[in-house]
Amino acid sequence: MRRLALATSLLLVSAACSDAGPAATSAPTATATTATTTTAIPATTAAEPTTTGPDSTGPPEPAGAQSLGDPYFPDLGNGGYDVIHYDIEITVDPESAALDAVTTITAVADETLATFNLDFVGLEVSSLMVDGSDAEYVRQGPELRISPDGGIVAGEEFTVTVAYSGRPQLINLISAGVQFGWLQTPEGIYVVAEPDGARTWFPSNDHPTDKATFTFRITVPKPLTAAANGALVETIDNGDSQTFVWDLDSRMATFLATLVIGEYERFESEGPEGILIRDYLPTSFNGKMPAAFEVTAEAMVFLAEWFGPFPFDRYGHIVVYELGGALENQTLSLMGSRALFDEIVVHELAHQWWGDSVTPASWQDIWLSEGFATFAEFLWTEHLRGEDAMNDQIEGLHGALQSIGHFAISDPRESQLFGPAVYWRGGMVLHALRAQVGDEVLKEIFHTYFEIYADGNVTTREFIDLAEEISGQDLTELFDAWLFAVALPDLPDG
Ligand code: ARG
Ligand code: ZN
Numbered sequence: 001m002r003r004l005a006l007a008t009s010l011l012l013v014s015a016a017c018s019d020a021g022p023a024a025t026s027a028p029t030a031t032a033t034t035a036t037t038t039t040a041i042p043a044t045t046a047a048e049p050t051t052t053g054p055d056s057t058g059p060p061e062p063a064g065a066q067s068l069g070d071p072y073f074p075d076l077g078n079g080g081y082d083v084i085h086y087d088i089e090i091t092v093d094p095e096s097a098a099l100d101a102v103t104t105i106t107a108v109a110d111e112t113l114a115t116f117n118l119d120f121v122g123l124e125v126s127s128l129m130v131d132g133s134d135a136e137y138v139r140q141g142p143e144l145r146i147s148p149d150g151g152i153v154a155g156e157e158f159t160v161t162v163a164y165s166g167r168p169q170l171i172n173l174i175s176a177g178v179q180f181g182w183l184q185t186p187e188g189i190y191v192v193a194e195p196d197g198a199r200t201w202f203p204s205n206d207h208p209t210d211k212a213t214f215t216f217r218i219t220v221p222k223p224l225t226a227a228a229n230g231a232l233v234e235t236i237d238n239g240d241s242q243t244f245v246w247d248l249d250s251r252m253a254t255f256l257a258t259l260v261i262g263e264y265e266r267f268e269s270e271g272p273e274g275i276l277i278r279d280y281l282p283t284s285f286n287g288k289m290p291a292a293f294e295v296t297a298e299a300m301v302f303l304a305e306w307f308g309p310f311p312f313d314r315y316g317h318i319v320v321y322e323l324g325g326a327l328e329n330q331t332l333s334l335m336g337s338r339a340l341f342d343e344i345v346v347h348e349l350a351h352q353w354w355g356d357s358v359t360p361a362s363w364q365d366i367w368l369s370e371g372f373a374t375f376a377e378f379l380w381t382e383h384l385r386g387e388d389a390m391n392d393q394i395e396g397l398h399g400a401l402q403s404i405g406h407f408a409i410s411d412p413r414e415s416q417l418f419g420p421a422v423y424w425r426g427g428m429v430l431h432a433l434r435a436q437v438g439d440e441v442l443k444e445i446f447h448t449y450f451e452i453y454a455d456g457n458v459t460t461r462e463f464i465d466l467a468e469e470i471s472g473q474d475l476t477e478l479f480d481a482w483l484f485a486v487a488l489p490d491l492p493d494g
Helices: 002-012 291-307 342-353 367-385 387-402 420-437 439-453 460-471 476-484
Strands: 081-093 098-109 116-119 124-130 136-140 143-147 157-166 170-173 178-185 188-192 212-221 225-227 231-237 241-252 260-262 264-270 276-282 317-320 333-336 358-360 456-458
Touching (some): 124 143, 188 317, 212 225, 225 241, 225 264, 260 317, 291 342, 291 367, 291 439, 333 342, 342 367, 358 367, 358 439, 367 387, 367 420, 387 420, 420 439, 420 460, 439 456, 439 460
Parallel strands (some): 317 333, 358 456
Antiparallel strands (some): 081 098, 098 157, 124 157, 170 178, 178 188, 188 260, 212 241, 225 260, 231 241
16 A cells, blocks of 8 residues: 555665665665564663773862763763854765765853763764864764863863764664665765764764754865755855855754765745745756655645744755655755655655654654654645545554554664654554544644744653643543553544
8 A cells, every 4th residue: 555655665665775885785674564563672782881980099080971861872972061063074075985074063061071072983083172272082982082181161162173084884773674874876975864873974962952053064076066954055166176065053953964965956946934945856857846845835834734833944855866765854854766755745844843843852752753743644644635534544554553563652662763653653642632632722732842842852751741731631541552551552433
C-alpha cells in the first residue's frame, strides 16, 4: 500500500552510498516492512563518562561536565558553557570529499572552568585557540578536552577556534541499519547528521539542548554550489572557486546543521506572511520543479492553523541523490530524489515546528518530533481527501504495527529511535488525544505548547502536563496506554 510506505519511507529506506565508505556495500537493508521489533529491547550500554582525577597536588580543578546525560547518547554534549554561535569555514575538495576547516565557537561559561570539552570525532586538528591564544588540549575518544591558560571565569564570553582537516567519518544509524553522516555521491556531498553526526564535521556541543546561531562559509570549485541553513548572504568569487556564506539567525540544534554541495539551481517563491521559499534542484532536473514542492505554501498555511505561526523567516527543500528519505534540517529540508512525495514535504515542514523549533530535550523523547510530524501527515490526508481517508490511513498503519513487536515509545532505545512505531504510534498518540479533547482544544494545546517552547527544548512530561492543563482533563490513562505501556492500544472509535 503506497500510503503505508509513504508515511514512513522517510527514515528507514535511506541508504546513501559513499564511494569509499562501508555504506557502499549496504543496500537499503531495513524497510518498513522488514523492520522487526520485539518486546525485548536490548538494553543500551549507558557508558559512564570518564572522569579525570584531580592533579596529584592541590584541589581538583573545575571542569565542565563531559556529558549532558542523554540516556541514549551519553557522550553527546558537555556542561559548563552555552554555545551562542558557530562560525564554520570550510573548503571542500569534491574529488576526495575531504575538507579543510576552521570552526570558531562563541560561548558563555556558566561556571568557572579550568577545563571543558567539545564533541569532535575523527579529522585531524592542526591548531586550537581559546580567545585567540593557543590552548592546551587532548583528544579522548569523541571528546576534545581543552584547558586554556588561566581558565575561563563564570559568566565570561569566550571563543574557541579549531583548525582541522580530513574526510569525516560516517555514523552508524542502528535503527536504519545503514551509515550516515558526511556522504559523497557522484553528484556531490551532503550531510545527514541526525542524531550524532554533527561532531564528525565540526567541533560542537553536540546535543539538542545547546542551540546556537550559525554562519557557514563554504568554498567549493566552480561550477559547484554550496548550501546550508538560513539565508545565503554572500557569494564571493575567488576565481576558480566560490565561497557561499550562509547565515542562520534562529537558534538551531547541531544535528540540524546541513551542508550540501553539488550542481544546483535555486528557485524562489513567496510563502504566506512574506516567508521566502527557496528550493534547490540539481541542474540535472532542468528546472522541473517536483509537483510535491508545490504544496509547500498551502501546507504552511494549513499547518499554521493547527500549530501556530511558522517558526522561521524562510524555508525550502534541497534535493539530493541516493537518499531514500528526507531530513528536516532547519529552514532547508534535505529531500532524497526518491522521496519527492507531498506527504514527506508535509512531514518535514511539520518538523520545523516540532523537532527544529520545539526540540525534544533528549533523544529518548524522539516521539515528540516524529510522532508530531506523522500526525501532520494524518491532518494533511484529512485536509485533501477527507476524514474517511485519514481513518483508513491510520487503521492501515495500526494494522501494520500489530504485526510487529510492541514497545513503549516513551523509551524506544537507540535501536528503534527511527523505527516505525515511533512514527506511527507517535502520530496515533495525538490522534487519540484529538478524539478525547476535540479539535478546538487540541489546537489550543498545540498553539500554547508552541508559544511556550518555540526555540527551546521540551520533555514528554512537559507536553503531557500542558495537555492536561489546557484541556482540564486527567489524561493519565490515554498517555499511559499510548506512550508508556508496551501493548498497542485500540484506536479510538470513529
Ligand atoms: N528525522 C528524519 C525524518 O523523519 C529521519 C531521519 C532518519 N535518518 C537519519 N539518518 N537520522 O524525516
Ligand atoms: Zn520525521
